[in-house]
Amino acid sequence: MTSGVLGNTEVHGTPTERVAAAYRRIAEVDRPEVWITLRAQSDVAADAAAVEQRLAEGASLPLAGILVAVKDNIDVAGLPTTAACPEFAYTPEVTAAAIERLVAAGAVVLGKTNLDQFATGLVGTRSPYGAVRHAHDPELISGGSSSGSAVAVALGIADIGIGTDTAGSGRVPAALHGIVGIKATLGIIPAHGVLPACADYDAVTVFATDLDRAIAAAAVMAGPEARDPRSRNWPADVRLAAPQAPRLAIPRAENLAALSEPYRDAFARTVSAVTSAGMATEEIDISGLLDAALLLYDGSIVAQRYAAVGAFLDTAPAGADPTVTAIINSARATTGPGFAADLDTIARAKAAAAATLSGFDGLLLPTTTEHPSIAAVQADPLGINRRMGTYTNFCNLLDMAAVAVPGRPTAAGAPFGVMVVTPAFADQVAIDIAARIIGKDTAPVLIESGVELAVFGAHLRGQPLHWQLEEIGARFTGEIRTTDAYRLTALDTAPPKPGLVRHGAGLGAPILGELFRVSTAGLGSFLAALPAPMALTSIELSDGRAVIGFACTYDAAGAATDITSFGGWKAYLQSQN
Numbered sequence: 001m002t003s004g005v006l007g008n009t010e011v012h013g014t015p016t017e018r019v020a021a022a023y024r025r026i027a028e029v030d031r032p033e034v035w036i037t038l039r040a041q042s043d044v045a046a047d048a049a050a051v052e053q054r055l056a057e058g059a060s061l062p063l064a065g066i067l068v069a070v071k072d073n074i075d076v077a078g079l080p081t082t083a084a085c086p087e088f089a090y091t092p093e094v095t096a097a098a099i100e101r102l103v104a105a106g107a108v109v110l111g112k113t114n115l116d117q118f119a120t121g122l123v124g125t126r127s128p129y130g131a132v133r134h135a136h137d138p139e140l141i142s143g144g145s146s147s148g149s150a151v152a153v154a155l156g157i158a159d160i161g162i163g164t165d166t167a168g169s170g171r172v173p174a175a176l177h178g179i180v181g182i183k184a185t186l187g188i189i190p191a192h193g194v195l196p197a198c199a200d201y202d203a204v205t206v207f208a209t210d211l212d213r214a215i216a217a218a219a220v221m222a223g224p225e226a227r228d229p230r231s232r233n234w235p236a237d238v239r240l241a242a243p244q245a246p247r248l249a250i251p252r253a254e255n256l257a258a259l260s261e262p263y264r265d266a267f268a269r270t271v272s273a274v275t276s277a278g279m280a281t282e283e284i285d286i287s288g289l290l291d292a293a294l295l296l297y298d299g300s301i302v303a304q305r306y307a308a309v310g311a312f313l314d315t316a317p318a319g320a321d322p323t324v325t326a327i328i329n330s331a332r333a334t335t336g337p338g339f340a341a342d343l344d345t346i347a348r349a350k351a352a353a354a355a356t357l358s359g360f361d362g363l364l365l366p367t368t369t370e371h372p373s374i375a376a377v378q379a380d381p382l383g384i385n386r387r388m389g390t391y392t393n394f395c396n397l398l399d400m401a402a403v404a405v406p407g408r409p410t411a412a413g414a415p416f417g418v419m420v421v422t423p424a425f426a427d428q429v430a431i432d433i434a435a436r437i438i439g440k441d442t443a444p445v446l447i448e449s450g451v452e453l454a455v456f457g458a459h460l461r462g463q464p465l466h467w468q469l470e471e472i473g474a475r476f477t478g479e480i481r482t483t484d485a486y487r488l489t490a491l492d493t494a495p496p497k498p499g500l501v502r503h504g505a506g507l508g509a510p511i512l513g514e515l516f517r518v519s520t521a522g523l524g525s526f527l528a529a530l531p532a533p534m535a536l537t538s539i540e541l542s543d544g545r546a547v548i549g550f551a552c553t554y555d556a557a558g559a560a561t562d563i564t565s566f567g568g569w570k571a572y573l574q575s576q577n
Contacts, residue, residue, distance in 0.1 A: 011159075015048035015065030015108060022067050022110060025157050033130035034148045034155070036072045037079050038111040047108045054106070061106030063220060066213075068102055069152035069161045071145075072112035073119050074204070075099075075193035083195050084117040084127040087317035088309070096193025097228065098204045098221040099162065105220045110158055113148025117321040118309050119164050119197040120328065121145045122172045122368070122388045123377045128319045131374050135177055139373050143173030143388075146205065153207045154179055160217045161207035166197045167296055168368070168392025170205025171404040175367035175417025180214045181404035182206040184446075185424045186396060187232030189218065190225030198296070198304035200230070201396040211405065211435055215444035222446065237521035238425050239473025240450050242432035244461070245278055246361040248420075252283040255290065258390040260370040266416035267366045270407035270437070274364065277436055281364070284356060292349035293393035297327065297386070300339040301346075301397070306331035323381045350398045354423065362426075362433050365391045367404050367417035391419070401427040403434040429473065445475075451523050454480060454539050454549030456488070456513040457569045458497040465495065472522035481510040481542040489560035490572065491533070491552065498569045499533065499552030499560055502540075510542055512568030513549070523548070532556075 013021065023041045051064055070076055073083045075092035076099055082089040095103070103109065116126040124147030125131040132147035134140040135154035142151050146163025150173030153161040163170045165183045174181030182205060189204040196202055204221065208214035225231040250271055256264060275281055295301055305328045313325050357363055368388045377384050395402050400421050407418040418437065420430040428447045435443035453474070458465040461476065482500070487508040489499045500511060518526070527536055533556035539549035566572040 011065060013065070015051045015106075016045055018065050018067060019045050019048045019108065022157050025155065029155050029157070031133070031151065031155065033114055033132050034151050034157075036082055036084065036112050036114050036129050036148070039079070039109070044108060044110060051106050051108060062216060063102060064106035066107045066159045066217070067157070068099075068107045068109050069111065069113045069149045069158035070099060070109055071115050071149045071161075071163045073115060073164060073195040073197075074162060076109055076112065079112055081112070081195065083119065083309070084115050084129060084321075085317060086128065086319040088312060092193070094193065097190040097225045099193070101221050102162075102217065107160075107217075110152070113152055113161070115147055116145035116169075117324045118195070118305070118328065119145040119166060119169060120305065120324045121385055122168055122392075123381070123385050124173065125374055125377050125381070126321045126324050128321065133374065139375075140371055141176070141374055141377055143176040143368070145169040146173055146207070150174060150177055150179065150181075150207045153177075153209060159208065160213060163205045163207060164194060164197065165203045165205045166201050166396060167389050168395070170203065170207070171392055171402060171417070171419060172368045172388060174207055174404045176371055176415060178406045178409075178415030178417070179207055179209050180211050182214045182218050183395065183402045183404070184218060184222065184427050185232070185401045186399055187228070187230050188234070188427070189221045190223075190228040190231040192225050192228040192231070196304070196308040198301060199308065200304065201296070201301070203396060211431070211438065211440065212444045215431060215446050219446050219448070234447055234449055235425055235521075236519060237472070238447060238449065238519050239429050240447055240517055240519060241473055241475035242361055242429040243470040245280065246433050246436075247280045247282070247359065248274065248433065249284045249357055249360040249363045250281050251286045251365065255286045256366070258369045258387055259366055262410040262412065262414070263366055263370060263416055266408050266410045267418070270416070270418055271364065273408060274437055279433070279436065282360070286356070286363070288349060288352045288356060289394045289398070290390065292346065292353070292397055293389065295342055295346060296389075296393045296397055299342040299345075300331075300334040301342055302327065303331040303334045303339055346397050349394075353398050353400075357423070361422070361429055363421040365419045365421060366407075367391065367419050371414060395421060399424045401425070401430055403427075403430040405434045405438050407437070428475075450475070450517040450519055452477070452547040453516050453518050453523060453526070454513050454541070454547050455516065456498060456500050456511060456550055458495055459550070460514050460569065463569075465497075468526070469516055469518070472518055472525060474516040474518045474522065477515045477517055480513050480515045482513070483540045483542055484509050485540060486511050487557070487562060487564045488566070488569070489552075489557045490563050491556060491560045497534075498563065498572070499557045500539070500549070501551060501554055501557040509564050509567060511564070512571070515547065
């Protein structure tokens with residue numbers, strides 16, 4: 001293998017060649033603080049050679065030779081897990097489920113990366129292994145807590161970086177580096193083998209320089225896991241696509257008060273570009289979301305952090321970061337009734353958020369507020385960190401998905417990032433919108449489930465009933481033609497629609513239609529609401545496939561005008577103009 005394609009992204013070189021190039025790059029950039037445990041090149045090269053052998057034996061490996069940097073709060077068998085605290089280190093015998101899945105798909109692990117200790121922070125400076133400097137300006141912070149994984153990607157060492165995200169750690173570093181960060185719905189990527197920060201609100205995340213690669217990795221990692229009691233699967237009514245003209249909520253000006261002036265200007269220009277790309281935007285008040293965000297650190301939820309590592313920190317290990325220790329130890333003041341009250345507040349905030357965002361396909365937000373220097377964060381370790389999580393902290397508390405992508409750069413040319421935030425399980429909607437924001441013609445697919453549905457009339461794109469497909473999140477997959485066994489008629493219905501009926505091989509003509517993928521529940525809703533004389537049945541396609549599609553009863557077609565000669569409904573409609 002000399003090259004390959006990952007999604008729509010070219011992957012050059014054999015796995016062993018890619019490993020050699022990565023280690024040359026590691027030496028070139030000389031950023032030791034990125035890594036807590038960097039594997040010996042010979043060991044990584046041996047793994048790459050094993051991938052090449054699997055390929056030679058005919059294995060299908062969607063991530064063959066992709067190089068992975070793993071945040072050091074995620075277990076990789078045989079490598080120490082430190083969570084950026086040397087005294088906490090242990091060596092797991094079992095690899096985290098998400099990483100297992102990557103390796104099974106052909107990915108190769110380079111090593112374990114630095115982080116804000118115990119995944120507590122958004123700055124990347126809270127580690128005894130050193131502050132992780134920004135990939136392109138070492139005076140600036142990298143963002144955290146998944147700092148090393150993001151920088152390994154931004155420096156061109158790793159193809160993907162795996163992080164975690166409780167308060168924004170999988171999104172803020174992406175924004176500061178102009179790369180992509182994927183934070184799926186909670187539980188979709190299993191957290192088995194991940195040291196908890198807040199166990200109920202932790203997500204495994206992906207960094208990459210492009211959306212296709214990030215989604216390819218996320219798709220491999222996604223899926224239920226028996227070893228993770230919080231893992232989840234896509235629901236039966238999962239939305240598989242954004243509509244053709246998405247409607248986005250954006251914060252009103254008052255909600256953007258935390259933004260630095262360069263970021264405020266960059267966000268305004270990003271919103272302008274979004275509207276120019278055919279997406280509608282409307283300002284809303286997101287104060288309720290921003291208020292909910294405060295519960296992650298200012299409320300009793302911090303008790304989950306203490307439950308994870310508080311007893312260890314009570315032993316006063318020498319390598320404990322004082323800021324992290326103070327945050328986690330603040331949970332000692334929490335009470336059972338206080339925790340219950342905060343859970344109730346979160347439940348109410350979640351319901352209010354659903355009402356606020358009703359009618360929108362997503363919420364477009366700046367990912368973070370500013371890009372401070374390391375010196376500034378050292379001078380104000382709590383205040384700046386708190387401000388940087390303004391727009392990220394609520395997301396997991398309220399069970400929402402987010403895709404972080406580059407927005408328009410600042411006037412000075414610095415990276416600026418935005419997020420598309422959606423309700424739980426609307427991840428594909430967020431991906432589709434994010435793809436349009438960054439100018440991609442085709443969005444990568446995260447969710448492969450669903451049922452193919454063929455349409456031939458009023459549900460075609462641009463036709464009066466197409467909204468029904470968009471309402472259930474149907475995904476267009478391409479144009480199709482039937483075999484020559486079908487005839488098409490113009491039914492006397494409102495709105496006008498055709499009737500497709502099978503007459504037998506050679507007794508009709510190929511009829512043009514469109515194929516969509518819909519959720520199983522979406523297909524059921526179509527069937528339940530189907531008016532006479534329409535029906536859903538198996539349709540034979542010219543390429544030999546058989547798919548579910550719209551047809552009509554034989555008697556209704558017999559009483560209608562035959563329009564088979566037009567080859568499709570749109571051609572017939574054009575003939576009537």
